[in-house]
Amino acid sequence: MRTGAWLIGARGSVAVTSMVGALAIRAGLAAPTGCVLESPGLRDRIRPGIGDLVFGGHDITSVPLDKKAAELAEAGVVPSSLVLAVQRELLAVDQRVRPVPTAPTQAEAAKAIGADLDRFRRVHDLDRVVVINVSTTEPVPPPHPAHDDLDALRAALAGPEAILPPSALAAYAALLAGCPYVDFTPSTGARLPALDALARERGLPYAGRDGKTGETLVKSVLAPMFAQRHLKVRTWSGVNLLGGGDGANLAQPGANAAKAASKQRVLAETLGYTPQGETRIDYLEDLGDFKTAWDLVTFEGFLGTGMRMEFTWHGCDSALAAPLILDLARLTAAAHRAGRAGPLTELAFFFKDPLGEVPHGLAEQWRALHDLIATLSPEATS
Secondary structure (H helix, E strand, C coil), X not given: CCEEEEEECCCCHHHHHHHHHHHHHHCCCCCCCCCHHHCCCCCCCCCCCHHXXXXXXXXXXXXXXXXXXXXXXXXCCCCHHHHHHCHHHHHHHHCCEEEXXXXXXXXXXXXXXXXXXXXXHHHCCCCEEEEEECCCCCCCCCCCHHHHCHXXXXXXXXXXXXXXXXXXXXXXXXXXXXXXXXECCCCCCCCCHHHHHHHHHHCCEEEECCECCCHHHHHHHHHHHHHHCCCEEEEEEEEEEECHHHHHHHCCHHHHHHHHHHHHHHHHHHHCCCCECCEEEEECHHHCCEEEEEEEEEEECHHHCXXXXXXXXXXXXXXXXXXHHHHHHXXXXXXXXXXXXXXXXXXXXHECCCCCCCCCCHHHHHHHHHHHHHHHCHHHHC
16 A cells, blocks of 8 residues: 655655654654554554655755754754664655746646656555645635636636646646645645535545644634533633744735634634634744744633633644644545545544534544544455
8 A cells, every 4th residue: 555645845844754753653763653543542443554655745945855854853853863764765755856846837837746746656656646735824815716617727727827826736736646635734725616626526535724733722622611611702812933934934924814814713613603812923933843822711601700711832843743744644545545535524633724514623523533534444445
């Protein structure tokens, strides 16, 4: 079940941490801590395994993977001993990372992306390739009529105008090439009616979006608690402080707005109303690959008694996201093998802004994930 994991943004922190981790786990040098599919109740339920994953990808930068891994080790994201131990394998992966193709039209660019995917699949004798977007967050694109109709989109992409943002173009190219697609970012990705139609036409699953790794993960646990105890949440405000490339990108207003909207959705969906307050995201270069979130919740109890709760989350975004990338590659490949097409709504457990009309409480999402895994396990699909 050799499976390709093609990462859009392959030279970034999340992608490189995922690769180093997978190579170290395969060599028996590290434990799969943080990999949901390696937890005791789920281990050996999904194929491919971590050791079956073959990495490649696209990126706009040319920083060698071993150099990026060394930078991550210096920042305390990954152990330097592991980077040295898997350096030879990482250099081999580096040869499989391609520059992002450019062309006069988006149709031609999509064809070039697809050619890279086809070559990767053939050269490495892969059963399938899952494309995962871990690149920087995009602003929300302006609406376009072609986004809603597949035939209109195909026609429009042949013209000189850029109809799709980069994440959606990558999704279009992946689906044309017969590859399932996962968006780990808040970017548009496959979340356009025309791309949903393409996925169903090609019999391909897709998943997303915006990986749930920190503050929103905590919200998805706490918000159902308030709802189930019938306590009125009056305000919920959060301040997120990020460093690294992701933080620098989110200093841009368009990307910042897209991310903040994704982080807030869980409250309205879980509580049934939107409390006062907002989520703010600020860039602090000194934090590097780490992030801190501080949240203040005020709520009303019996007879109107006012109360409050505060929590702080401090974590390493790449180390939290990387094991989920491995999980999503495996789950999406298994769903493809099982014949699933269209949105994988059962993967809401992994995302801040999941596809479809799904529960946003973590407990319900966990049950939905278990139900999906039961249908995708080797026993169920053999």
